[in-house]
Amino acid sequence: MKAIAYITSLVLFALFLSACGNDVSLQKYIVEKQNDNDFITLDIPSSLILTDNNNLNEEHLKTVKSIKKVNILALQLKEDNKARYEIEKERIKSILSSDKYETLMKYGSNDMGATLMFTGDVEAIDELIIFASDEEKGFGLFRVIGDDMNPSQVVKLMDNVNSNNFDFSFMNSLGSLVN
Amino acid sequence: MKKLIAIIIVALVSQVTFSQSVFDKYESQRDVTSMIVTKNMFKLMSKIDLSSNDPEAQNYLKTVENLENIRIFTTDNPTTAADMKKTVESYLKSSALSELMRVNDDGKNIRFYVKEGKNENFVNELFMFLYDELSNDKMAVIMSITGNIDLREISKLTADLNVPGSEQLKDIDKKKN
Numbered sequence: 001m002k003a004i005a006y007i008t009s010l011v012l013f014a015l016f017l018s019a020c021g022n023d024v025s026l027q028k029y030i031v032e033k034q035n036d037n038d039f040i041t042l043d044i045p046s047s048l049i050l051t052d053n054n055n056l057n058e059e060h061l062k063t064v065k066s067i068k069k070v071n072i073l074a075l076q077l078k079e080d081n082k083a084r085y086e087i088e089k090e091r092i093k094s095i096l097s098s099d100k101y102e103t104l105m106k107y108g109s110n111d112m113g114a115t116l117m118f119t120g121d122v123e124a125i126d127e128l129i130i131f132a133s134d135e136e137k138g139f140g141l142f143r144v145i146g147d148d149m150n151p152s153q154v155v156k157l158m159d160n161v162n163s164n165n166f167d168f169s170f171m172n173s174l175g176s177l178v179n
Numbered sequence: 180m181k182k183l184i185a186i187i188i189v190a191l192v193s194q195v196t197f198s199q200s201v202f203d204k205y206e207s208q209r210d211v212t213s214m215i216v217t218k219n220m221f222k223l224m225s226k227i228d229l230s231s232n233d234p235e236a237q238n239y240l241k242t243v244e245n246l247e248n249i250r251i252f253t254t255d256n257p258t259t260a261a262d263m264k265k266t267v268e269s270y271l272k273s274s275a276l277s278e279l280m281r282v283n284d285d286g287k288n289i290r291f292y293v294k295e296g297k298n299e300n301f302v303n304e305l306f307m308f309l310y311d312e313l314s315n316d317k318m319a320v321i322m323s324i325t326g327n328i329d330l331r332e333i334s335k336l337t338a339d340l341n342v343p344g345s346e347q348l349k350d351i352d353k354k355k356n
Contacts, residue, residue: 102219103215103219104217104220108212109212151226
């Protein structure tokens with residue numbers, strides 16, 4: 001009996017470790033690429049894009065606060081980085097194959113692929129991830145990190161997304177990065 | 180004691196393989212266009228309060244809420260299409276699906292299968308296979324919808340997803356009665 005308890009606790013411990021390990025790795029991967037000139041990375045805390053004179057009500061502000069930040073990571077495919085593109089794509093894929101991430105939708109065709117994933121509960125999402133790749137253009141990872149984000153509240157907030165309430169100037173910097 | 184460990188291992192392994200389907204291999208195949216929507220997506224969609232009073236939209240959400248998975252695989256590569264046909268044949272043999280209807284549309288052979296559900300209007304799986312053997316653009320489409328499916332409502336969803344044969348599915352209800 002003792003042996004079973006020992007094995008069980010060992011298995012549980014291993015599961016716990018692997019869960020933690022994966023938790024760090026997507027974050028770690030993104031941080032690692034922030035200093036890599038081949039990658040385009042963007043880290044936008046939601047508090048930063050909320051304008052001071054916004055006219056959002058309390059409910060909407062609560063929703064904005066549940067969204068902590070948005071991460072964007074992209075690798076443009078160029079003539080000389082095809083091999084690297086494949087390696088990095090596989091690395092992200094293997095990180096995302098963890099059980100932690102639950103798939104919402106997946107699409108794949110000849111040279112395009114996109115996956116929509118999340119962690120948490122459908123009514124209290126902690127992380128929303130979109131990973132898309134195109135064999136001609138490159139890949140992009142879009143990640144929204146939050147704390148119990150409620151999809152129906154976020155949809156309600158969408159009606160109030162305008163330049164009056166949010167500062168989208170970071171989009172310009174993104175545009176200039178790509179060109 | 181060994182038995183117990185074996186049971187635990189089997190339980191763990193079977194849990195992993197349970198969610199796998201025989202068609203998963205087509206997901207990563209290059210000449211296959213695949214689309215997978217999971218239970219979580221349906222749950223999420225039904226949780227989004229569209230504050231709609233439109234009874235049709237409400238009905239639609241109710242249909243969607245009870246779905247488990249939608250998998251659609253399309254190919255126009257003749258070799259892959261033939262492989263899909265084989266996989267489908269073995270899948271039909273191993274599962275409790277019964278033929279619902281057959282449509283021959285312009286050389287396209289479309290078959291619908293269902294797995295019986297709680298009553299005659301509900302099925303646990305709706306399976307469609309399209310195989311176009313005769314025409315030049317040999318193609319195959321596999322669609323599998325699992326969950327608690329209301330046959331009277333599902334044609335709206337398949338029409339939205341642009342699934343071939345959804346036209347014919349519309350008449351399913353009339354045919355049954």
